[in-house]
Amino acid sequence: MALDLSVKLGPLELSSPLMTASGCSGYGKELDRYHDLSVYGALVGKSISREPRLGNPYPRTAETAAGMINAIGLQNEGYEAFIKNTLPKMRSFGPKAVVNVVGHDFDEYVWLVERFDAEDGIAALELNLSCPNVAEGLQFSSEPGPCEQLVAACRTKTKLPLIVKLSPNVADIAGIARAAERGGADAVSAINTLVGMAVNWRTREPLIANYTGGLSGPAIKPVALRCVWQAANAVDIPVIAIGGISNADDVLEFMVAGASAVQLGTILFVEPDAGQTIHAGLKERLIDTGVKRISDLVGTLKSKTPPALSS
Numbered sequence: 001m002a003l004d005l006s007v008k009l010g011p012l013e014l015s016s017p018l019m020t021a022s023g024c025s026g027y028g029k030e031l032d033r034y035h036d037l038s039v040y041g042a043l044v045g046k047s048i049s050r051e052p053r054l055g056n057p058y059p060r061t062a063e064t065a066a067g068m069i070n071a072i073g074l075q076n077e078g079y080e081a082f083i084k085n086t087l088p089k090m091r092s093f094g095p096k097a098v099v100n101v102v103g104h105d106f107d108e109y110v111w112l113v114e115r116f117d118a119e120d121g122i123a124a125l126e127l128n129l130s131c132p133n134v135a136e137g138l139q140f141s142s143e144p145g146p147c148e149q150l151v152a153a154c155r156t157k158t159k160l161p162l163i164v165k166l167s168p169n170v171a172d173i174a175g176i177a178r179a180a181e182r183g184g185a186d187a188v189s190a191i192n193t194l195v196g197m198a199v200n201w202r203t204r205e206p207l208i209a210n211y212t213g214g215l216s217g218p219a220i221k222p223v224a225l226r227c228v229w230q231a232a233n234a235v236d237i238p239v240i241a242i243g244g245i246s247n248a249d250d251v252l253e254f255m256v257a258g259a260s261a262v263q264l265g266t267i268l269f270v271e272p273d274a275g276q277t278i279h280a281g282l283k284e285r286l287i288d289t290g291v292k293r294i295s296d297l298v299g300t301l302k303s304k305t306p307p308a309l310s311s
């Protein structure tokens with residue numbers, strides 16, 4: 001039997017567990033010059049809102065130990081230009097096109113989902129409920145009630161697979177994952193960035209104009225692993241892992257902890273061809289360990305229930 005890297009995310013079938021993470025590689029053309037994009041099961045584009053957004057003032061990115069902080073603030077060309085100019089190109093690269101959707105409020109999310117449902121060639125929608133860099137970014141991912149209501153309203157507007165992107169900046173990510181599932185999500189993705197800060201003590205200035213921003217990269221991997229494991233144990237729908245994934249071993253760690261697929265984010269700023277390297281690394285590791293089907297590894301972490309905390 002040949003190696004099988006395909007995975008299923010509910011109704012969404014992918015030829016590879018690798019996806020791009022929203023906001024870290026545009027909409028495909030930024031990576032296409034480096035290698036054949038067929039190593040990706042899906043490309044997830046940067047968040048799209050109803051109107052164009054300029055984002056936050058500069059500077060809005062800073063390198064930090066083992067990662068970066070960003071406060072881009074959801075800059076994007078808006079729904080109309082995206083449909084006309086960008087979506088056709090995004091679809092042409094081969095991997096499935098996943099559109100990441102963001103709204104200022106309830107009605108904007110629902111409006112966007114209804115519009116995207118009418119477009120051809122979109123494989124799934126990812127609802128970004130978890131941007132920490134805009135005023136209203138966490139209103140639907142902090143409490144189960146608003147999350148469930150929004151997902152349920154979006155569910156009525158589309159038959160496309162709905163992925164709900166969760167925030168780590170909450171007390172109980174398992175509870176929010178369950179709310180997304182009750183609302184009708186086909187999968188959850190976790191995690192978005194963690195709120196962080198960087199300053200220059202000599203100039204007494206923050207490194208980014210917004211003061212705080214979202215921390216990403218290898219620095220957040222252990223937090224992401226914990227969130228993915230908690231979410232995967234809380235819901236029956238698939239979980240997509242995001243957070244510091246930089247090599248094939250990272251991918252397999254997340255899959256064993258319960259992820260059905262993974263997204264590559266910050267690593268693509270450092271190694272734009274990481275998708276290719278990681279895809280080759282996955283095949284090598286499966287051959288090494290005699291695993292034929294990568295999906296057989298999902299959720300195989302031993303002893304799912306940890307011992308009780310000592311008092």
Ligand SMILES: Cc1cc2nc3c(=O)[nH]c(=O)nc-3n(C[C@H](O)[C@H](O)[C@H](O)COP(=O)(O)O)c2cc1C
Binds near residue numbers: 047070128192245266
């Ligand atoms: C510069 C930058 C821009 C991002 N923009 C978005 C975005 O528009 N929408 C979104 O859902 N997530 C966005 N993210 C979050 C990533 O998709 C991802 O969840 C996060 O960076 C953690 O993964 P990583 O550590 O592999 O980068 C952005 C991250 C970075 C670093």
